[in-house]
Amino acid sequence: MIDALNRLVDEIEAHLGEKLDLEKLAANAGTTEYHLRRMFSSLAGMPVAEYIRRRRMTTAAADVVGSTDGLLTIAVRYGYGSTEAFGRAFHAVHGARPGDVRRNGGPLRSQPHLRFRLTIEGSIPMDARIITEPTLRLVGHAVRVPLIYEGINPHIEAHIASLPAGEHARLTSLNDAEPTGLLQITDDVEQDATEGSQLTYLHGVSVGHTTPVPEDLDAIEVPQGNWVVFRTSGAHPKALQDAWAASATDWFPSNPWRLRPGPSIVAILDRAEDLSTATCELWMPVERG
Template sequence: MVIAALNRLVDLVEEQGGGELDVSALARSLGTTEYHLRRMFSSLAGMPLSEYVRRRRMTVAAADVVRGADDLLTIAVRHGYGSTEAFGRAFRAVHGAGPGDVRRDGGPLRTQPQLRFRLTVEGSSSMDTRIVERPAFRLIGHATRVPLIHEGANPHIQRFIASLPPEAHGRLKGLSGAEPAGLLQVTDDVEQDSPEGTELTYLHGVAAGADTPVPDDLDAIEVPAGRWAVFRSSGAYPRELQSTWAATATEWFPSNPWRLRPGPSIVAVVERAGDFSTATTDLWLPVEPA
């Protein structure tokens, strides 16, 4: 279902040309949500939907520019831009040269092929997953804004945690009173199809009951009641955790009747080596029936 929905979305990009892309209406017609569709697209395509749309439109526009049959304003309007200036900026961002230069020289051009999603079933491994229903709870801790990094340790998060005084960890553990247990790594405020480098909220903290008082010097994220898919991974850290995160999009969601819902993503460290080179973690993702 997810793969079919993504391919319909790709087709819609082609059909709309320079028109407005109504992802929300498409998602409703396919029985899913815009949030889930955009997150799955970003995870599987390796780029946000907005970036793919821009690249595809500029790929098609480049052919119009090179052919030279129409003036640049006509081409700009055809592809959804109200002026040659706005069109030129978008064109240069993709191709590295303005439309006038490309019309004169024939290039350079950077082509974005039309995507097509396929599900490959390997059957060689299984994902250790459970579905948990939780009442509303609070995430309490120390929060900051950091850029999104897809691979490897996030140095911004590492520096933030290192800056906390040693007694802060013990204090947080004393506030823990709900699942997931222990010190948690929480990411929130992630846009639906965020590219790498986009800022998000990172919270180093614990889960507590919905009525637990929040100390004045700590931050809190209110989490509504709902279901969670919990994915366990073990091995080299953070590589195995990031591989599991990627596999939720490429393997688990396409073959299970669940979809992402808005909410924070939570990593609970079950056990780890002293130097954190290896760890067993639980990745909590908020889900709802598809």
């Protein structure tokens, strides 16, 4: 997987002004576009599309400052059909418009050329298991929230706090299928999801297909498939976020599995009263690589 990511970075660098066929690149690397994009985001801390935009604008800035080429010529060179579209992308990265930078020499923000490495010194074995679920029926209270990569998501916190008193007990009483306990479910996450993009969050439980469900609850039906389940323990949510990152750096490169589309599920097995620490299971949908 690390080799595939580095080949992707090299292709991006060689074709900054062109549209890359990520599906073909992934197939040549023996994986899927979905898995390649998700692993890139996990390790780079940004989606592929954002990295491409930053690298284009880093290189374009040298042309804006150091050449006499017209701005339209530079825009076309980097895949933009107009100076307006180029200017918006340039401003989003550098915080200044191309014409101002050409006059003043800055300000400029550089995106270094990425290189992925697999570090094995001091690695800690990950507590994981593979299970197959025929189908999953997840029910609870759903809301659209912005994606936040690090720390507690205040929008999710507010959603949970808005639930009526006794609602957790009612949900727990419905739970009669794996995963057990109260679940934190994220779904509809785009392949190239940037921080702040919208996703579906469902606070609920897993139930059997014959279990009567109150009409006021939302539901997510998940088809049959395999799941990798990681158990984490420690500061919350840092331990979970560290496990997600470690799955990309340590577990997936060492195992014949790759991510497939589907929701990610967190089952809280034990927790401190203030939720500062917790023991959890992180469920991720996978398929054989």
